[in-house]
Amino acid sequence: MAKDCSxxxxxxxxxAFVDVWSSSKTENYSKPFIGHxxxxxxxxxxxxxxxxxxxxxxxGHESVWKKAKKTGVKLVSVLWVERCMATCxxxxxxxxxxxxxxxxxxxxKRTHRCMKxxxxxxxxxxxxxxxxxxLDQMIQNLDLNKTTGPDLPLLSFDGDATDLHIHKMKxxxxxxxxxxxxxxxxxxxxxxxxSPTASQMSQTTISGSAASLCxxxxxxxxxxxxxxxxxxxxxxxxTNDPCGSFGHNKKYTTELTRTTIxxxxxxxxxxxxxxxxxxxxxxxxxxxxxxxxLGGFLFSDQVNETTTHVVAGHPRRTLNVLFGIAQGxxxxxxxxxxxxxxxxxxxxxxxxxxxxxxxxxxxxxLEKQSAIGSYRQDLxxxxxxxxxxxxxxxxxxxxxxxxxxxxxxxxKTLRKAEICIGQYKGKRPPGNRxxxxxxxxxxxxxxxLCSIDNYRIE
Numbered sequence: 001m002a003k004d005c006s007x008x009x010x011x012x013x014x015x016a017f018v019d020v021w022s023s024s025k026t027e028n029y030s031k032p033f034i035g036h037x038x039x040x041x042x043x044x045x046x047x048x049x050x051x052x053x054x055x056x057x058x059x060g061h062e063s064v065w066k067k068a069k070k071t072g073v074k075l076v077s078v079l080w081v082e083r084c085m086a087t088c089x090x091x092x093x094x095x096x097x098x099x100x101x102x103x104x105x106x107x108x109k110r111t112h113r114c115m116k117x118x119x120x121x122x123x124x125x126x127x128x129x130x131x132x133x134x135l136d137q138m139i140q141n142l143d144l145n146k147t148t149g150p151d152l153p154l155l156s157f158d159g160d161a162t163d164l165h166i167h168k169m170k171x172x173x174x175x176x177x178x179x180x181x182x183x184x185x186x187x188x189x190x191x192x193x194x195s196p197t198a199s200q201m202s203q204t205t206i207s208g209s210a211a212s213l214c215x216x217x218x219x220x221x222x223x224x225x226x227x228x229x230x231x232x233x234x235x236x237x238x239t240n241d242p243c244g245s246f247g248h249n250k251k252y253t254t255e256l257t258r259t260t261i262x263x264x265x266x267x268x269x270x271x272x273x274x275x276x277x278x279x280x281x282x283x284x285x286x287x288x289x290x291x292x293x294l295g296g297f298l299f300s301d302q303v304n305e306t307t308t309h310v311v312a313g314h315p316r317r318t319l320n321v322l323f324g325i326a327q328g329x330x331x332x333x334x335x336x337x338x339x340x341x342x343x344x345x346x347x348x349x350x351x352x353x354x355x356x357x358x359x360x361x362x363x364x365x366l367e368k369q370s371a372i373g374s375y376r377q378d379l380x381x382x383x384x385x386x387x388x389x390x391x392x393x394x395x396x397x398x399x400x401x402x403x404x405x406x407x408x409x410x411x412k413t414l415r416k417a418e419i420c421i422g423q424y425k426g427k428r429p430p431g432n433r434x435x436x437x438x439x440x441x442x443x444x445x446x447x448x449l450c451s452i453d454n455y456r457i458e
Contacts, residue, residue, distance in 0.1 A: 007088050012041035014090075017052045019060030020078055022293045023344030029058070029078075029289055032282040036081050056081060057098040058342060065100045079338055099342075272308040273300040277320040279313035283334055287311060290341050303327060309349075311337060315357040319398055322444050324361070326405040328368025328375050331361040360447030379443060380408025384418035387411050392422030392437050399440060406444060423457070434458075 016037050018030040033056055034044045045052060048067055055068045055075050068075050080096035124131065274297040276287055291297050300307060303323035310324035310331050324331050336352035355362040368375040380386070380403055388396045388403075388410065399421065400410045411417040414424070420434045428434060439455035 007039065008041045010040040010084060010088055010090055011037060014042040014054050015051050016042050016044050016054045016056060017048045017064070018044060018056045019064045020056060020058040021060055022289070022341075023059055024293065025059055027289060027293060029286065029341070030056075032286045033078055033081050035282045036085055040084060054093070055098070057100070059101065059344075062100075077342055079335070079342065082335065082338055270296050270298050271306060272296070273298045273304065273306045274309045274311060275300050275303050275307055275320050275324070277310060277312050277318045278316045279311070279334070283313050283337075286341070287334075287337050290337055294340060294344075294346055296346065303329065312354060315354050317358070317441065317445060319394060321358065322402060322441065323405070325358060325364050325444055325447075326377060326402055328364040328371075330365060331358055358445055360445055363447045377406040379406040379447065379449070383408055383449075385409050385411040385416055386419045386421060387414045387417035389420065389422030389424040391424070394437065396422075399437065402444060403440065 014037070018034050018037070020029045020033055021027065022029060037044050037056070042054075048055070048064060050071075052071075052073055055064065055073055056078060057065060057068070057075050058078050065075075074093045075098040076093050077096045077098045080091060080093060083091045083096065126132075274287075274291065276284055276299075279287065288299070291299070297309070298306075303310065303320050305327075307324065307327065307329055310320055310329050311334060312318075312321060312331065313334050315333070321331060330349050331354045332349055332352045333354055336347065336349060339347045339352070353362060353365075364377065367377075386403055386408055388399045390396055392399055403410055414420060414426070414432070415429050418432060420428060420432055421440060422437055424434065433452060434457045435452055435455045436457055439450060439452060442450050442455075
C-alpha cells in the first residue's frame with residue numbers, strides 16, 4: 001500500500017498532454033500512456049492550453065510540436081513515461097527528448113486519420129434542433145393536406161389541347177419504339193457475328209471449301225463488310241480471317257484467368273510467435289498495437305515450437321520465461337517494444353535482452369543459433385531418472401516438460417527414480433534424493449547444475 005501511495009505522488013506536479021501516434025500516423029497510441037501518467041499522479045488534459053507543462057510526443061501533429069516549442073514546455077518521448085513507471089521517480093526529461101520526423105513527409109500527405117471507430121451518437125429530433133424543425137414542418141404540411149385534400153392534376157377539356165396532348169404521347173411512344181427496335185437489331189447483328197467455337201470452325205472449313213466452287217458474280221458484295229466486322233469488336237477488318245476474333249478472345253481469357261488467380265492468392269502469415277509475460281494490461285495494448293503496425297509476429301499465450309521472442313513486463317521468473325530459455329528464445333524487456341515504436345521498425349534485440357536477470361537466456365539463444373537442425377539442451381542429460389511429485393508447484397506436467405526440453409529423463413514411478421522433486425509424504429526407496437522444485441528452476445535459470453545440498457528436503 002505504501003508503494004502504491006508513493007507511486008501516485010511521483011508526477012503530481014506534472015500537467016501533461018499526450019500526442020502519441022504510429023509511424024504511419026494512422027493509429028493513435030495515446031491512451032495507454034495517459035493511463036500510466038494518471039497512475040503516477042499527473043494531470044492529463046485533452047486539449048493543449050497554458051497549464052500544460054509536459055508534452056509526450058511521438059509522430060504527433062505538427063501544430064502540437066510547434067506550439068510546444070513556442071511555449072517552452074518539456075517535450076519528452078514515451079520512454080520517459082516508462083522509465084518513471086519503472087523507477088517510481090521523476091526522471092530527468094533531458095534524458096528522453098522527443099523527436100519530430102514529420103518534416104520528411106510530403107506536405108500534401110493527409111495523416112493522423114485514425115481508422116478506429118469513434119463513439120457515434122445518432123442524431124434524433126430529441127438531441128438535434130434542425131431535425132426537430134424539419135419534423136414539425138412535415139407534421140404541419142401533413143395536417144394541411146388532410147384539410148384541403150391532395151393536389152389533383154388539372155384536366156383540360158379543350159379539344160385542341162386534348163389532341164395536342166395525344167399527339168405528343170404518340171410521338172414519344174413512337175420514338176421509344178424506334179430506339180428499342182434499333183437496339184434489338186444491333187444485338188442480333190452482334191450475335192450473328194460472334195467468333196466461332198472450335199466445333200463451328202470445323203464446320204466453317206468444310207462449308208467454305210464447298211462454297212469456294214461458286215464464284216460471286218460481278219458487282220456482288222461480300223456477306224460481311226469491314227464496317228460490320230468492326231462493330232463486332234474483334235479488332236480486325238478482313239472478312240477472310242474467321243479465327244482473328246477467336247485468338248483475341250483466347251488471349252483475353254488467359255489474362256482474366258491470371259488476374260483471378262492473383263486475386264485469390266493470400267498473403268503469407270508470419271511463422272514466428274511472440275509471448276507476453278508479467279505484462280500489465282496497459283502495456284499489453286501497446287505491444288499488440290506495435291505488432292499490428294510493424295508485423296512479423298503472431299501472438300501466443302504460451303511458449304511453443306514457433307515462439308522466438310518472450311517479452312517480459314517485469315523481470316520475473318515465470319513458466320513462459322523458463323520455457324523460452326529452454327527453447328533458446330529471445331527473453332526481452334518491454335523497452336524493446338517502446339524503442340521499436342519510437343523508431344518505427346524492429347530494433348536489434350541484444351541491448352534489451354534480460355541476460356543479467358536470466359544468465360541462461362543468452363547462452364541458450366546462442367546455442368540455438370549455432371545448432372544444426374533442431375535445438376535440444378543437454379543440461380540434465382547425464383542425470384539419473386527424475387520423479388516429479390503430484391503435489392509439486394509448478395504443476396507436475398510443466399516440470400516434466402521442462403526437464404525433457406533440457407535433456408533429462410522423467411520417471412512415472414518413484415521406485416525406479418533416484419531423484420524425487422517436490423513434497424512427497426509416502427515411503428521413499430533407500431538412496432533416493434529428495435529435492436525441492438527450486439533445484440530444477442535454478443539449474444535452468446543459471447544453465448548449470450546447482451549443488452543439491454541447498455535443495456534437500458528431509
